[in-house]
Amino acid sequence: MFISMPILVIECVGLGVMASYYVGVHVLNINGVYFFGNVQKWTEWSDIMMSLIKGFVFGGLIVFISCREGLKAKDGAVGVGRATTATVVTSSLALLISNFFLTMALNILFPAGQR
Secondary structure, three states, rough: OOOOHHHHHHHHHEEEEEEHHHHHHHOOOOHHHHHHHHHHHHHHHHHHHHHHHHHHHHHHHHHHHHHHHHOOOOHHHHHHHHHHHHHHHHHHHHHHHHHHHHHHHHHOOEEEOOO
């Protein structure tokens, strides 16, 4: 999970860029060179690093929360179902809360607008 989450982030960003290229060039009739020029102009290494760090941290949170809930599971299949539900709820809340604090910390480390 520590490796797969940053890879998933890279895949999602790549698909997002390809989808925005399709919409920008084919739907809105923007020049493709202009599109990629602005992508390069406005995308900084700090943006890429922040997304990869977040993916790594979120992967770790999901792993640790899933393992904790899985080890507490009891009462057979019903307990596994409850543990799975508890894992999803706890992971979702942990990701929302950690995203807030992680964004604040990463914005201190990688301040925006510093060219």
